[in-house]
Amino acid sequence: MTTTATFGLCAATAVGLGLYGLIANPQPLRKLLAFNLIGSGVFLLFGVVARRSGGAGFGSDPVPHALVITGIVVAFAATALAVALLLRLFNATGSATLRSDEPASAARDSTGA
Amino acid sequence: MTMASALETALAAIVLGVAVWTIAARETFAAVVGFVAYGLFLALVWVRLDAVDVALTEAAISGGLSGVLMLGAAARLRPAEALAAAERSGETQRLAAALLSAAVAAVLAVGVLLLPDAAPTLAPAVTANLAATGLGNPVTGVLMAFRAMDTMLEKVVLVLALVGVWSLAPDHLWGGHPGPRHLADPRGVLAFLARLLPPVGIVVGIYLFWVSSDEPGGAFQGGTILAAMWLLVIMAGLADTPAVSRRWLRLIVVFGPVVFFVVGLGGLVAGEAFLSYPVAYAKPLILTIEIAMTLTIAVTLGLLMSGIPERSARR
Amino acid sequence: MSLAGDILTIAAVSAGAFFFVAGTVGLLRFPDALTRLHALTKADNLGVGLVVLGLIPLAGSLREALKLICVWLLVLLAGATVSQLIARVARQDGPQP
Numbered sequence: 001m002t003t004t005a006t007f008g009l010c011a012a013t014a015v016g017l018g019l020y021g022l023i024a025n026p027q028p029l030r031k032l033l034a035f036n037l038i039g040s041g042v043f044l045l046f047g048v049v050a051r052r053s054g055g056a057g058f059g060s061d062p063v064p065h066a067l068v069i070t071g072i073v074v075a076f077a078a079t080a081l082a083v084a085l086l087l088r089l090f091n092a093t094g095s096a097t098l099r100s101d102e103p104a105s106a107a108r109d110s111t112g113a
Numbered sequence: 114m115t116m117a118s119a120l121e122t123a124l125a126a127i128v129l130g131v132a133v134w135t136i137a138a139r140e141t142f143a144a145v146v147g148f149v150a151y152g153l154f155l156a157l158v159w160v161r162l163d164a165v166d167v168a169l170t171e172a173a174i175s176g177g178l179s180g181v182l183m184l185g186a187a188a189r190l191r192p193a194e195a196l197a198a199a200e201r202s203g204e205t206q207r208l209a210a211a212l213l214s215a216a217v218a219a220v221l222a223v224g225v226l227l228l229p230d231a232a233p234t235l236a237p238a239v240t241a242n243l244a245a246t247g248l249g250n251p252v253t254g255v256l257m258a259f260r261a262m263d264t265m266l267e268k269v270v271l272v273l274a275l276v277g278v279w280s281l282a283p284d285h286l287w288g289g290h291p292g293p294r295h296l297a298d299p300r301g302v303l304a305f306l307a308r309l310l311p312p313v314g315i316v317v318g319i320y321l322f323w324v325s326s327d328e329p330g331g332a333f334q335g336g337t338i339l340a341a342m343w344l345l346v347i348m349a350g351l352a353d354t355p356a357v358s359r360r361w362l363r364l365i366v367v368f369g370p371v372v373f374f375v376v377g378l379g380g381l382v383a384g385e386a387f388l389s390y391p392v393a394y395a396k397p398l399i400l401t402i403e404i405a406m407t408l409t410i411a412v413t414l415g416l417l418m419s420g421i422p423e424r425s426a427r428r
Numbered sequence: 429m430s431l432a433g434d435i436l437t438i439a440a441v442s443a444g445a446f447f448f449v450a451g452t453v454g455l456l457r458f459p460d461a462l463t464r465l466h467a468l469t470k471a472d473n474l475g476v477g478l479v480v481l482g483l484i485p486l487a488g489s490l491r492e493a494l495k496l497i498c499v500w501l502l503v504l505l506a507g508a509t510v511s512q513l514i515a516r517v518a519r520q521d522g523p524q525p
Contacts, residue, residue, distance in 0.1 A: 003121055007158060008225030010125035014132050016218025021136035023210035026200045029141055029186055033148050037132055040155055040175060047162045048225060053234030059163035062251035063235045066260055069170045069252070070267045073333055076174050077274035080417040083186045084278040088421060096193045097200065302512040310505065 008048040014041030028086050028098055032079060039075045043068045121161055128154045141194060145183040152176025165329035166252045169321070173337040174414075181344070182418055247396030249327035256331070257399045261388045265377065268370040268406065271413045275366060279357050282422040288358030289426045291419035297350045307349030314342035322407045326396070332403045336410030343415045354419045356426035362412070369409025373402050433485030440482030447475035461518035465511045472507035476500055 014037055021034030050064035090096045114122075131154060135147035152175040159168035190197075202210075239251050239259070246258045256264050282289065297303045322335030346352045355362050376398055377388040384391055390398050447470050454467020480500040487493040 001118060001122065003118070003161065005226060006118065006121045006125050007162060009222050010128055010158070012218045012221035012225060013129055015221055016214040017129070017132050017136055019217055020210050020214035023213070024202050024207045025136070026202055027141065027197045029183065029190060030136075030144060033135055033144055033183065036148065036175070036179060037135065037151070040152070040171075043167075043171075044155070044158065045221065045225065047159060047164055047167065049228070049232075050164065051162045052228065053232035054163075054236060057240060058236045058251060061234045061236050062239055063255050063260070065164050065167050065252045066255035067263070068164075068167050069256065069331065069333060070263055072167075072170050072174050074267060074270050076179055076414075077271050077417065079179055080182060081274045081277045083182055084281050084421050087186060087189060088281045090190055090193060094193070095196060096190050097197055099200070302509050306505070306509045313502070 004048045004052050007044060007051075011041045011044035011048060014038075014044065017041075026098065028089075028096055029083075032082055032086070036075065036079060039071070043071055046071075124154065124157060124161065128158060139198070141187045141190070142184070145180065145187050148183060149176055149180035152180065166250070166325075166331055166334075169329065169331070169334040170337075173334050173341075177341065178337060178414060178418060185418075185420075245392050245395065246390070246399065247326075248399070250325055250329065252329070253325045253331060257403065258390065258395070261373075261377070264406075265370060265373040265388070268373060268409065271410070271417075272366055272370060275413055275416055278417060278421060286422050286425055288356060289422035290356050290424040291354045291416065291422050292347075293423060294353060295348050295350045297348075299350070303349045304351060307345050307351050311342040311346060314338055314345075318342070318407075318411070322403060325403075326400075332406045333410060336407045337414060339407070339411035340414035340418070343411065344418055347415075347419070354416075357416070357422055358426050362416075365412045366409060366416070369406045369413075372405035376402055437482045437485050440478045444475045444478030444482060447471055447478065451475060462515055465515055465518075469507060469511060473504055476503050 018034045018037030018039075018041060021037065022031050025031060025034065046064045046068050047060075050062075051060040053061045086096055128151065131147050131151045135144050135151055138144040138147060153172055156168045156172035156176065159165075159171055187194075236251075239255060242259070243249075243251055243254045246254050248254045248258070279291075318335040318338035320335070321330040321338060322332050323330075325331040325335070347354055357363075376390075380389040380391075381387045451467050451469075451471025454470070455464050458464045458467055477500055480496050483496055484493045487496060
């Protein structure tokens with residue numbers, strides 16, 4: 001199998017695994033991990049496509065690489081915001097769950113508002 | 114099967130194995146450790162794909178900073194872990210999710226395998242125009258010259274994410290110090306590392322940014338290492354996180370995008386279009402933007418990692 | 429010179445790989461955290477050191493060889509610090525099955 005075929009299949013499987021983890025796991029932090037898995041799989045697909053189109057002395061097309069670098073940084077920023085939201089939810093309600101049928105126990109802000 | 118393709122198949126199998134571990138592990142801590150290992154192996158995959166700049170970014174940001182972020186979150190959410198682990202999705206939901214994921218993966222795999230042989234490429238266009246920017250590294254040329262608008266908007270996205278994180282502070286802690294106050298034995302091992310490593314790390318970070326004009330590297334990778342050194346000093350308790358209401362902090366956070374925007378406007382006034390560089394000044398302008406960018410990225414990433422303000426600014 | 433360099437590369441990288449295997453087997457088979465840390469230091473210090481030694485003949489210049497050695501020293505520093513910190517926590521938690 002060529003390089004692009006091997007890693008293309010790897011990327012597709014990573015996206016599938018991440019999607020399964022995102023839907024099937026109820027904990028928000030695990031969903032976040034699975035979401036990052038999807039993201040890195042998509043970036044890997046970009047890289048595989050870039051590798052196929054080398055030329056003019058380069059092994060691979062440099063334009064998708066720049067796009068992927070931008071994407072990795074933006075994905076990290078989104079993850080940081082999501083983690084901050086999750087920690088705030090935990091501070092405000094005492095549990096980190098996304099289920100909405102919990103009786104709204106007196107929202108106790110652990111910082112003592 | 115040649116040695117290279119056997120190596121690549123083994124690497125892809127390892128990457129998928131660690132990904133399965135990340136999804137299937139019972140404890141959140143184990144899953145996060147698997148995620149960090151996944152990021153580092155993925156960096157090896159990027160090197161095989163001839164993308165060394167992306168490999169550096171993946172290892173630094175995706176493996177390093179994201180891993181630390183998730184580890185911190187997992188540690189703080191540990192009291193809720195026992196309750197949350199008892200929740201499990203129903204059988205039918207898991208089966209449906211598995212079928213959907215398999216279908217999506219199959220569609221992507223077929224798409225990748227059926228790509229036409231004559232691949233369209235922008236590499237000749239990049240080569241033809243790279244000399245005008247004075248740079249030797251094509252990825253830096255694309256980031257800073259050919260698609261500079263994307264990079265500028267990405268800086269703005271980072272600042273917006275930071276504003277989002279800060280806005281989650283409770284009212285009485287508005288503008289306070291992010292994160293808990295870390296305390297470590299000032300004569301212990303962590304404090305020793307935090308005194309020894311940052312000078313080396315700062316040199317490596319600045320070197321990574323400086324060398325990106327001709328070799329793989331970049332402002333993002335260098336800025337990430339600088340942010341990591343700052344975080345190490347904070348985690349060892351040798352310095353506290355600055356209060357987010359401090360004016361100098363906010364000025365540094367917007368310094369990068371503002372310089373970028375000003376240079377872009379200069380291109381509009383003096384040249385043909387927004388963000389066009391006059392050929393004689395291309396490299397100095399790019400260098401100026403990159404210096405501002407590296408400083409802003411280091412501070413912004415460090416603040417994103419520090420989190421929500423938790424201690425009041427007034428003592 | 430290049431034949432001797434190649435022999436050194438193959439021998440050193442193979443020895444480094446052996447220490448990595450030994451460290452991983454120790455990580456998987458040893459009973460508690462402290463002994464596992466002990467096994468990991470073999471992989472960290474000796475494994476990486478031997479691999480770096482094997483890569484030095486392939487480095488293009490003296491500067492690159494020095495950079496490789498710097499990588500090894502940084503790995504040593506990080507490994508030593510983290511092992512101490514984990515060991516302290518493991519000792520506080522007490523022996524576990």
